[in-house]
Amino acid sequence: MALFLYDTFPAGFLWGAGSAAYQAEGGWRQGGKGASVWDTFAHRAAPAGARQPQPLPSAPAGGDVASDSYNNLFRDAEGLRRLGVSHYRFSLAWARLLPNGTAPPSAAGLAHYGRLLARLRQLGVEPVVTLYHWDLPERLQDAYGGWASPALAELFRDYAELCFRHFGGQVRYWLTIDNPYVVAWHGYATGRLPPGVKGGPQLGYRAAHHLLQAHAKVWHLYNDHFRPTQGGQVSIALSSHWIKPQAMTEQDIQECQKSLDFVLGWFAKPIFIDGDYPQSMKNNLSSLLPEFSDAEKKYIQGTADFFALSFGATLSFQLLDSQMKFHQLESLSLRQLLYWISREYNKPKIFIVENSWFVSGSTKRDDQYEVILLFFLLAIRYDEVDVFGYTVWSLMDGFEWHRGYSIRRGLFYVDFQSHDKKFLPKSSALFYQKLIERNAAHFAEYLPSFHQAS
Template sequence: MGSGVIAILLTLMAVVAEMQIEGLTDFTRLDFPPPPNFVFGSGSSAYQVEGAALEDGRTPSIWDTYAHSGYTHGANGDVACDEYHKYKEDVHLMAETGLEAYRFSISWSRLIPNGTGAVNPKGLQYYNNLINELINHGIEPHVTLFHYDTPQILEDEYGGWLSKKAVKDFVAYANVCFREFGDRVQHWTTFNEPNVFVLFGYDSGLLPPNRCSSPFGTNCTRGNSSTEPYTAAHNILMAHASTAKLYMKKYKAVQHGFIGLNIFSYWYIPYTNATEDVIATQRANDFFIGWFLNPLVYGDYPEIMKKNAGTRIPTFTKIESREVKGSFDFLGVNHYATAQVKDMSISLQMDSRDLLADMAVTIKLNESDFPPGQFPLNPAGLKELLEYLKGYGNPPIYIHENGLSAIRNGTLDDIPRLQYLQGFIGSLLTAIRNGSNTKGYFTWSFLDVFELLDGYNSGYGLYYVDLDDKNLKRYPKLSAQWYSSFLKGRSTSSDQKIEVSANISDFKESHFSQ
């Protein structure tokens, strides 16, 4: 990061404490438990931020194949934010912002290009360098092992997560990570939101590996929407359980770390007060959350899933049930929005069904609560979700992703995102005061990264990345300034409004033309 950019950033951060936005509640970082009992950070994933997709021995993942097949508006992650080369600058920027932790994922196909076997020295060096740089700046690394990026070679060889072979290969990959990085990494997440990965990757076919069958999905050349989501999810659960068993048996006593699994979740509310919609809301939670949390906590799938899916959902053997039950130290949660649930039990009368038909609901985002194209601004939904998760034994939880998308048009004046973060962090504080065992909060995302569904048309970043600049310069948005002010213990509201250039061209002209 150039010294000029840092100087500008520091100047803006010095005045952000004088910002006032109507209707915001006043609280500070000091109202939360201090590190290490609670950490604030931000996040990314390997394919979305690293770039260098064809460099230093890395091989394609299914996400590369997906992006290069035209599903993301012609964009791809070949270069992305180029954090592979710019990690030192980015970590320095994280430190200046005040991040206490950084969540990132390791690219399986960068570390082990063939999916199995030999470790890539260049990949190993990169992740060692990144981890060391974070620690040298006082930032705690939180590592995700799988973020939608099965090595394409394994997908081609045996169908990826449709095969039990993936369980063995994933555990071997995780073992390399624990062995090489575990002396410095204390928090390991095996899978990022596998409920979304299998639902959209193997049922609707909207995400990699693009498997589905008619009439449940479109644009797929292979797949079976009725069975494959359940099969892939089962294998992922067993891969998680086997990986957790390895860590707890071989590494935990020496490395003293923690291992968990991440899920995506809306906060669901009934569309009406009708009994069928209330029941449908619980069914949606059982299918979307309980699909993974029930096995982790109780050793089996929810009864309603087993009833509606019948023989299409795998059965846990007694040994599998024992292995998966209790196989976590924490849960990761990705939460963005509240959604309404309407009963669609009529779908259960279909002769052929997929997972969504088995769920028998219609999910509605409450569009009246938010601008077109954005998520509903319902911060209270996070508090309610955390209250619901207390029913699983009040496990330790990290909010791994929370943020607001906006069109990438060069605007730095992102007050809606600032308000979103302030509202959700305030809701989180209420949940903690009500007894939630939440241990951390990460914004999504630190930079405007390559987005899986939208390429570079939209972004969630605290920092704008200028894709037209050969150096991919980073620029702070108002949300970055607010978050930094908050992390440094300043009040979230005060008496004077901040002034900042509203778009990137004005920012560059006023600060870099001299």
């Protein structure tokens, strides 16, 4: 046990915190912002399955106000300064920059993100910018059917070009799309999340096909026209669970592989291996799964400069459909998942762009379970996995998608009842600040709370 009581991370390891526009920004009609599919979905009804704590956030609910980051840029920046992070991952709201989803752009939207980037530069915090974190402009859903339409790939490319031209000189790390599994499957197959289309598996697979095509277009756009002068890197944030066999039989082990193929491999294999879907999906889905032409396979293959991994509460135990587990056992082993990715996808450089757990919405400043999750990261030092950065999720409490305000995931507690959205560090923020400052983990300091919580 003594071997694991203390260890350092590699020199230059990137430490970050993250947020998503719809979860944190608020200001849903400020600056001429257009409506997104999440605005429409949240206004139509409370998120499915959300059990709100008492007291409830002041109306309007959904993400209309959320953490009110749109009006509290300097408050958020102060949180980043206190943590001492090297990077901040945030997303651009497509409908804030292009209210109709297409040109002309909003001057107010461009100015808002310009101010945020300028403040980060003053603090010496490097941005990691997500182009699309689930908040499709409603106009594009109404006019085209959203990601169910092949037209979205070119529209997404146009939006990305605007972002690269205006912000690319200040951004070294770009993420095209966050968690395309959730966007495609729960947006267009099950309808659990916006735009709420219950189109069944075939429409879900078609939407995913278009998301992959859109990602590839944006990567090639950057590679051909912006990389020579801006020198950045582009990837896509892929989320995954980890799965263990019910029994150590060949069949159960194969079912575990199939489970990972149907969630992570669905997107990772085309991008990181050969431009095509996993064989297990092709064998099992028959005519439901669209096909890539040989030219499309070549176009999609290799369209990521690093492996951007999301692991934690958003997918695991919440948005992973039971059929995707193939009767095997889901597990929260980040260490094992990292090892599998390294071997499955030819030892890519890995940037953990989202990692978290959650606590009850009634919890204020003591949240040991978020601290415990960081222990999984420490194991990477012993498996020769090339992880170069880590992003804790999230910087602050916010609107938690289908769970509403019933859970909290932030390092900073947000008082949703207060006018100025009072902002206080939790125990996990203090732990993370020490971890970053030392670039090392002192397990012995946290063993009592670890054993108590276990």
